[in-house]
Amino acid sequence: MDFTNASLTELRVFREVAERGTLTAAAAALGYTQSAVSRQISALERAAGISLLERRRDGVRLTAAGHIVLRRATTVLDQIDATARELAGLPTEAGTVRLGWFTSAGAVLVPRAVAALRRTHPAIRVVTREGSTPALVRALRAGSVDLAVLASAPPFRPPDAESPPLELRTLTERTLRLAVPATHPFARRDSVDVADLRGQRWVASASSGDEQLMGVWPGLDERPEIAHTARDWMAKLHLVAAGCGLTTVPPSLASAAPPGVRIVAVHGGPEELRRIVLARLPHPPAEPVARLADALFAAAAEPGAAG
Structure with a gap:
């Protein structure tokens, strides 16, 4: 084992993999091929003389040794970047x-x-x-x-x-809310019962990777009809304003709803905090x-x- 032979490139790749959670995502972020990322990680593990990542079907997880290397690598890389900025005459990033x-x-x-x-x-x-x-x-x-x-x-x-x-x-x-079109019958109420949500059309984001389906009221006892999918919350709300379906509203977005959207509470079932x-x-x-x-x-x- 001779960790002094570890290169800055290997450390940067390792930090990116630790952050992204998969070799594929790290490769995309760095503009490398997945095989190139894998080679850099293997070289770093040889220098460390121990496994730094646990390879799993859903991505990678740092080992105990990996956490040590990540902590030290982050300090080294931050210092190198600060030195490069100072040599280039750029302002310090201390603030x-x-x-x-x-x-x-x-x-x-x-x-x-x-x-x-x-x-x-x-x-x-x-x-x-x-x-x-x-x-x-x-x-x-x-x-x-x-x-x-x-x-x-x-x-x-x-x-x-x-x-x-x-x-x-x-x-x-705060409590999760429901966004409905101003023309929807629900818009005339201050609240609706969760049972009334059966058979409604929904605007939601597709579940993928580390994110679950968002936009459908949790715990519905039916398979929801997803009329439109969108990742961006404001896009979802504008689709609601256009009468395309209902969507859930995180507390932080209730006050940002565009015209044509009514925000209502939902009763019945567990409280969705x-x-x-x-x-x-x-x-x-x-x-x-x-x-x-x-x-x-x-x-x-x-x-x-x-x-």
Whole structure:
């Protein structure tokens, strides 16, 4: 074993695989072939003298040794990138915070928080990225984001089983709602019974990879009719406004519904609570990170920010 022979390219590829969760996704992100990614990982494991990844049917998972290498690799790569910026005469990124957010949080919550932080602390630069909750958790572990706004549903388990556990703080907790066209009979009510949802047409996102079907009311006792599929939540709401079907609304999007959409409550069956959670690695945050966290909590407390 001679880990000093590990190359920066191997470390970058390894960090990308840890974040993406599969060799295929990492290859696509890096512009490599899957076989090239596999060769880089194999070379790094030979240098380490131990397996760093557990290969599974649904992707890869870091071994205990892999977590050690990832932690050290992230520090090394960040230092190399900072050195390259300094040599190029570019401004330091000491005041930069990298924020990840799940899709619907980008409609109201994240823009409000970032705008408020720009007014109070203009020297702090916020870089954001959208992703699914599982992808953002991997990005936190890989050191690619500093904070992540995550979605959480009952029974509100931790977002992963890795150690050490992520530090989680609830930004807000609200009840899932239903978006209906203004011309739909449901639009004349403040609430509907879950039994009334049988036979309705739905606008939903297709389940794929680490994301489940979203847009259909949970627990329906029938196979739902999906009239339209769309990943983007605003696209779903505009399809609802056009009379194309119903969709569920995360709390963070209720106040952003376009004209032609009515938001109603659903009664009957288990209460469908949803949490918006702020997550980070369990170490003392840098001041810019703490400032952004404060801004997110203040934005979540504003009327309409989280439904």
